[in-house]
Amino acid sequence: MRDPKLDTTSRRAFLVRTAALGVALLARASGAQETGARSVQTPAGTSTNPLESGSNLFPMDQAAALSVKRPPKPGAHEKLSAADRDAVEHQIRCQCGCTLDVYTCRTTDFACEVSPAMHRDIMALVEGGYDAQEIIDAFKATYGERALMAPTREGFNLVGWAMPFTALAVGGAVVAMLVRRWSRRAASVRAAGGGSLPPAIRVNATADEMARLDAAVRRDKR
């Protein structure tokens, strides 16, 4: 039989030794990690700023704007009202990293130079006689689909659009199947004389004992 006191003492000693070893090893690992962090170089070859903010807001990419220019249509006149233009800007995403659309970003954050540049391109296209779809297509041609606030409903994107509803339909079918199976089981329990008492509950008491229990519960409720 083990001596509990001896057992405790040895465990404690083990703990102390393990802790000391662990601290030594991990401190070394941490030191290596810090040294590694200090020597990080950017592609340009300059050291990263050791005081770079660790806070969790996105780093703005001010150079993200690309030029979206098209020659004005012959005899161009504006097809879009200001409200229509704003609606188009709501469908095009600012590329600074903010995840907002062009209209919202340019009217929110005047530190952003990307959304005003994209706005100017949109204005030029409106003045050049382009309609909403043509403007959106022009931005898509320049930036790719990331210029849009939502995937187009074509090609592989259809999987993206359809999947939530497909999953819900499959889930609904599974639930319907389960409900039907459980209902059939309930019917067979009823047919076997099981009444509506859940099969998991069984009371091992005489009628007299149950009556006394019932009376006690009622007294307690009062």
Added chain:
Amino acid sequence: MILVGELSLWVALVMAAWTTTVSFSGARLRRSDLIASGERGIYTTFALVLLASIGLWTALLTHDFSFKFVASTTSRNMPAVYVFAAFWGGQAGSLLFWALILTFYSAVAVYLHRHRSRDMMPWVTGTLALVQLFFLLTTCLGANPYARLDFIPLDGTGLNPQLQNPGMAIHPPNLYLGYVATTIPFAFAIGALFTRRLDNEWLAAVRRWALVSWFFLTVGITLGMWWAYVELGWGGYWAWDPVENASFLPWLTGTAFLHSIMIQEKRGMLRKWNVVLVVATFLLAILGTFITRSGVIESVHSFAQSPVGNWFAGFLVLSIALTSYLVTTRLRDLEAPVTLESMLSREAAFLYNNLVLCGIAFSVLWGTLFPILSEWVRGDKITVGPPFFNAVNIPLGLLLLGLTGVGPLIAWRRASTANLKRQFAAPATAGVSVGVVLLALGMRDPYALVSYTLAGFVTGTIIQEFAKGTSARRAIHGESLSVALVRLVGRNRRRYGGYIVHLGIVVLFSAFAGLAFKREHDVTLRPGDAFETKDPWGHKWRFVSQGVSRYETLNRDVTAIALDTWRDGKRLGLLTTEQRQYRDSRGMPTFNPSTEVGILTSAKQDVYVVLAGVTGDETAELRINFNPLVVWVWIGGGIMAIGGLIVMWPVAERRKPSSGYRAVLSPAAEVEV
């Protein structure tokens, strides 16, 4: 104290490893000494992480800029409250904060359950310690808040100005409290799976913890929405940003669990499903953290690309593998003789509710991850933004709102036609009446119309339930209306607290629907210029520019414009909006300029003014929004939180009735469940 804290962090790591080892070994070998050591290890790890946290707070508040974390998140001229809150304002500190909450919750859970579920608890303790070990490893080796700089700067860079907001000081802790609380039910689920004790016992233990998680996630998400609304300046409170989605996902599955748990308690059904929901909620909380910290998905909130993301990815994969193995090898233990007597029963309604909640969770997860999938398949980066999420989730949300009203009205087991007629007549009339009145008043937006009709119906069900309960109490006990109402809720907190939560949901949906009538105006004003317009309610507004002013205060330069504001010819006062350039203690600018929104709040709408820019000397570019019913979002969130508090408030144990009842029976007789 700082050195003590730094050392404590490392010792806590070793202690978590020890606790994991002895708890699992003790459970496996059935050695009580190892099990007891594991329990003590949980308490000790908490004490050590607390010391580590106090050390970091000391470093922050004493401006010890030899630490990289302190120098990169604070500056000497920052208000003390934000220096304190900078603890969770950066990557490394927030991981330690997470570990602090986790070890605290673990200590409380182990203490509360130390005398119950003796064979399951060592597995629970081991699982908790294993999760602690992961977080402490990530903190120590991935992003250590005690990492030092080669030099000591005179001042730090300070906290991002947009994080210097009361909402930011309190919203992350609430979210963390919610996220981390999912660990306790997860640990109990793992304990139950290991011991194959998958009856209702483990559910009783986790229900309250699931409620704690739900409550803090609700508060955290609401505060997060408020912060985004007042601070980011884009005029909304929810943008389906991946980080917002990350907090919403565990809330959805947690809500589904809180409903399905009732079916297992009442009918012994859905045992497998409840295990899956508990595990999924925890994994989604970890996935959310991975999304936030890996930089793998573009988000306005994301921490920069960080190796910590790989740690979370690895942990997520391991957790999925372990839990999948445990669940699949114990499927037979989860079998229960399930019966469902009717598709028109409360248990069936809860099934539909779970289906919709999980459908929404899936669509949010799918939309969040689809850009990665698309890039992988097609090599082209796409954006999945609000148009996608709104198109998919608004119909599902309305379905859920309808079920919120249907569920409580249907009887357990089987609802008869008479029961349905009696229960649904008044609420359905209320809903239809609201819809007809709004249609007659000219409302044509289909989603808004359906939303308000359903809101009327659900409100009708809630009022009906309260009215029935109160009048029954008054008839039986002769109580006054107020006393009967208070006692009705007090004596049946779970049921009526739940109805209060439903009321909060109704208020929230009504507020969301209000945004269909939002109006935005892009305005340029010189001093003395006026802008006149009508709001969605038909009121006439007039805004007169009082000119741009520039001044310096505390740690920032401010450019502000004041608008003299009039509604229907009545002057309401000055509405001010600002641009701020924060500076460090040497006067050097820190971060980009930020906006401070001017908001005029009323029950009907918010007038929301953003200074988008100043051209020339005093020409201001402004965006003026009329955002209907926004204040009801915060009120709805508050009502939900109050309902949650009522549901989870502990009931005083005035006596132990079971022993009394047992005495009534002969010693041989007992109730088997």
